[in-house]
Amino acid sequence: MHKEKTKQKSFGVFALFGLLPLLAFVIVVMIPFISGLLLSLTNWNGVLDSIKFTGLHNYAVAIHDSDFWASMKLTVIYVAFVTILTNVLAFFLASLVTSGFKGQNLCRMGYFTPNLIGGVILGFIWQFIFTRVFVFAGQALGISLLAENWLTQPQTALWTLIIVSVWQNAGYMMLIYVAGLMGIDQSLIEASQIDGASNWQRLLKLKLPLMVPAFTITLFLTLRRAFMVYDVNLSLTKGGPYNSTQLIAMHVYNDAFVNQNLGPGQAKAFILFAIVAVIAMLQVYILKSKEVESL
Numbered sequence: 001m002h003k004e005k006t007k008q009k010s011f012g013v014f015a016l017f018g019l020l021p022l023l024a025f026v027i028v029v030m031i032p033f034i035s036g037l038l039l040s041l042t043n044w045n046g047v048l049d050s051i052k053f054t055g056l057h058n059y060a061v062a063i064h065d066s067d068f069w070a071s072m073k074l075t076v077i078y079v080a081f082v083t084i085l086t087n088v089l090a091f092f093l094a095s096l097v098t099s100g101f102k103g104q105n106l107c108r109m110g111y112f113t114p115n116l117i118g119g120v121i122l123g124f125i126w127q128f129i130f131t132r133v134f135v136f137a138g139q140a141l142g143i144s145l146l147a148e149n150w151l152t153q154p155q156t157a158l159w160t161l162i163i164v165s166v167w168q169n170a171g172y173m174m175l176i177y178v179a180g181l182m183g184i185d186q187s188l189i190e191a192s193q194i195d196g197a198s199n200w201q202r203l204l205k206l207k208l209p210l211m212v213p214a215f216t217i218t219l220f221l222t223l224r225r226a227f228m229v230y231d232v233n234l235s236l237t238k239g240g241p242y243n244s245t246q247l248i249a250m251h252v253y254n255d256a257f258v259n260q261n262l263g264p265g266q267a268k269a270f271i272l273f274a275i276v277a278v279i280a281m282l283q284v285y286i287l288k289s290k291e292v293e294s295l
Contacts, residue, residue, distance in 0.1 A: 040266035047260060058267035068268055070243075071251035072275075078158060078247060079226040082165045086222050087215070089170040094177030108178065112171035119168075123235025126164045127151065154244035157237055161245055164232055169225060173218045180214030181207070216287040220280055227276045248272055 040058055044051045062068055093111050097104045114122070130150050138146025150156040184207060192202050230249040233239065239246030239254075246254075252272060256265020 036266050037270065040263060040270055042263055044262050045260040054263065058263040059271070061264045062267045062271055065264075065268075067243075068248075068251060068255075071246050071248045072272075074158070074244075074246070075227065075248040078162060078165075078229075079223060081162045082169070082226045083219065083222045085162070085166045086169045086173055087218055089166060090173035090218065091177050091211075093170060093174040094181055097174070098178055098181045108175070111174055114168045114170075115172040117168070119229075119231030120235045122164060122168055123232045126160070126167075127236055130160055151237060152241055154241050157241060157245045160236060161229075161233060161247075164236060165226065165229065168232070169222060173222065176214050176218050176221075177211070180211045184210050212287060212290045216284060219283055219287065223280055223283065224276065227272070227279075 041053060041055060042051045043054050043057075097108045097111070117125070134146045135149055138144070138148070148156075150160050188206060188210075189202065192206055197205070228249055229247060230253065233245065233247050233250050237245040239250050249272075252265055252268045255261050255268060259265075
């Protein structure tokens with residue numbers, strides 16, 4: 001009897017912490033994924049009842065779509081700048097708030113706060129800043145760079161997205177870097193100080209190699225967020241002016257639901273998924289090998 005109760009209790013614990021999350025994963029992730037994959041092989045536009053199997057035709061259409069690759073090129077540029085600037089700023093902030101000055105915990109909270117604001121709301125807030133605050137300040141101070149509305153200029157509109165994304169994500173990545181910096185054995189820092197190493201030498205020879213696990217996480221998260229960004233893109237620029245800021249997620253959404261090309265839109269979504277998956281796996285693989293070398 002005691003063994004049976006133990007088994008039942010163990011199964012109950014497994015069902016609660018194992019089966020329920022697995023069921024949620026299947027319903028929320030796997031079923032939509034498989035449904036989308038099947039839809040990408042049909043001609044369904046989201047409205048008509050008749051659905052015909054078209055095979056890989058939608059993928060051929062997607063591959064030969066110049067607008068798709070123009071959005072992809074724009075997204076790659078956006079991702080490159082956001083990834084580099086976000087992680088550089090986040091590491092600087094992490095170094096700052098772990099330096100031991102008074103009020104550093106308050107600064108951590110302040111730097112992290114932008115990450116708590118929803119992307120749509122964030123876009124509208126920064127739209128007001130770019131169209132009103134910066135323009136007024138530029139005209140009042142005679143700064144020509146700020147005197148014009150960046151959102152109306154194709155050559156500067158993309159930079160508004162980059163600035164907002166970096167501002168939003170840097171605080172979150174900062175917390176990961178803070179955990180990594182605080183996890184470094186202080187005896188190593190003290191030993192390097194005794195040996196006469198400068199701050200720059202300690203950063204390059206000691207801290208950065210030991211922070212590789214943190215870089216693996218932050219780069220993965222930054223790449224994923226940047227490639228999949230949609231809410232800020234929608235509320236801040238709506239893809240304009242003249243599609244100069246229409247990133248790939250917005251292009252896929254517009255093609256699938258606005259233009260009612262659900263089949264080709266789903267095919268583009270899976271092409272995007274494959275590209276992001278390959279880039280993410282390569283990034284994790286490369287940095288994981290560096291983790292072994294740094295230990």
